Amino acid sequence: MLEITYWELLIVISIVWVIMRVLIGIKNKKIFFFREAQMMMVYICIIVIARIVNFPWHHVNGQIGTMKFDASRIIPPWVNLVPIVHLFDIYDGWQMNIIGNITMFIPVGIVWPVCFKKLNTIGKAILAGAGFSLFIEISQLLFYERCSDIDDILLNTAGVAVGALIFFGCKKLRARKRE
Template sequence: MLVIPYVYIAAVYTAIYLLVRAAVSLRNKKIDWKREMLHILMYINLIVIIYFTFSPLCLDLNEIFNCRINLIPFVYLLDYDSGAHMIYNVFGNIFMFVPTGIVLPVLYKRLDNFFKVLGTGFLISLSIEILQLPFADRASDVDDLIMNTLGVATGYVIYMIVRYAKNPGKQKANLPGVLKQR
């Protein structure tokens, strides 16, 4: 079995990130530092997500695609050894994706409503669950998908509350049934 430490995963991901950002900066000539900071925040968020979902990365060719998949929502939540483990899992999955729901609509103007941000967060989480399939020490779980998407939704609500608080009455809210303009 080959174990790849997180430091190596982060180093490769950082190199790719820096190459992409350098290419974009060279193309645009002028650097928008506010936007660049948002990209860095999103990068840090993704690095944290990768750490918690893939670290350590264990490759065993004898066990590759020996998938553990849970497609039934909430069936395993009560199987934890203690309530503390369950709470850690549920809230960890939610909190891990809250920054995604905050940064996405700020960084990408096309993600201008709740459902676009929620869908993007869902697709990010689904990608992670699919990427975990080949690894015997990982499990793809619909509960994680639900909790991660809930985290994105929570982040978007926080984003909208802050946005509305900064300019009350100037902006219409893009939340279904929440913060409607008067």
Template sequence: MTNAQLASIQWGLFLSVVFLLPQLLFRQLTWRGATITVYASMLFAATFLPMQTVPPRQAVQLVPFQWIADTFRDGQIAFDQMTLNVLLFVPLGAMLMFWGRRTVGQAALIGYGVSLLIEGSQLLWANRIFDVDDLITNTTGTALGWLGALAAVKVYARVKTVAVPQRSLASVR
């Protein structure tokens, strides 16, 4: 993990506390609200912080799956970055499945929209690269999060229905 990624995590945790405190003080804190607040803070920090002061050499990367060539050229860093992009959007997919009652297609479309909003904002305000690979991996992460949440629900339902039968007192006598 790079120093910039560690700094982003620290900023995300700081922002989470800053935004959770008022909810806690005014007794408006719920699990759903806390989850969304922490996720949104971490997402913002990972995609915008720390702000780049120097514009990148390349502003837009429109070649799909360029990260594969970058991995061969730059090594593990490009692969790790794409993996982190997928993982960053897994919670969004899970939240959309659990709370949004969305289909996997709707969740992927929402993930794509959020990713497009982030990429456009990064290009305009954060001196970062607009990368089509980020759109692909973020959308994939959202869909995988939705599918993972569905699998968890199905496993939980199966475990719950396969309960150990209890013997009655009448059968003991």
């Protein structure tokens, strides 16, 4: 069994991030400070979401719990493909699950259109956020204590939609003010 701590995952994400940003800087033959500051917002979204979705909230011996990988325990995967069936199951924290999954992705709907010019419509921003959420749910299949759930994708996408509506609404208001 392999256990991965949040700090180990953070280091891996950070190393990959720095390598990508350096390669992009080399390709562009220049590093733009303002662009890197914008992209830092994307990085922060990724590491915060990685913490929230991959590690237990409760601490173990005063530490953030670990992700556990054991190839012999990932089959059969723990997956819910039926939307909404378990969404309102009464268990401790079900409301926090709904609210948390939505609010956690609101920044993605705001930050990604700022940083990625091709996400120039609400639909494109929502689709990109849904893809990110799908990636997270698929990656959770490797860790036997995690559950991949269609409801999480739906709620996360709703959060991206709220963020995108805020971003594009503010953008539209700003354009009207200029006129």
